[in-house]
Amino acid sequence: MDRLVCEKLTSMTDAQQNHTPDEVREAVEDRVRDIQEVPAVEVIVTTAVHLMSAAAVKCGLSEGPDAEEQKDLDEARKLIIALAGLVTAAAPEVGSQHAGPLRDGLRSLQLAFREASPYPDAPGKGPGEKYTGPVN
Template structure:
């Protein structure tokens, strides 16, 4: 394959323009909620909450995802409105508790996954 063929294969200006136009039509709250749900779902799987019996518990990865989710939810809550923020906080709290329960050596209160953003979760 020539260099030009390789470049042409990866450049699709029409697709990029369409994607930019599509994302421009999506309200910020929807984008934030979508990202939060992806983080929440991934954290739940890493905490062992998946229906798949073959899924692997990975608390290191779960902590990273929960920290990111907690930061996003905390920062975005004032802009999301009570209904959206409450649902995200509830999901966040659920994965934080699942993380604590799955940990062989649970963190001290206030030191768990995401708790620097949310405070201690009991």
């Protein structure tokens, strides 16, 4: 189901290529009807997973020989901050069965960021720690 949500959210502009305005409007209305069937918790969790995946790559945690080349700690910081805000804000709404694993993943990324950083942030000053508190 997560893949379906992503496809629906990211393919809205695909319908605009080589189509009349009426065809585009109809395609958008169809997709809106489809996305309205997806529970909010699935959209939130899917978004969080995408942020986690992107942050992991930017922290240099991807597999393969080019993992170090993909590392970009400035980008990772932004993604982790966004993830921390989302997880913190959404936790009461998504329930503990979803919030717990999201918090665990966020904490792991915060620790990975600290480990990957040549000049680690002071405790409580790392990415997202404004929302989560210090991570050790």
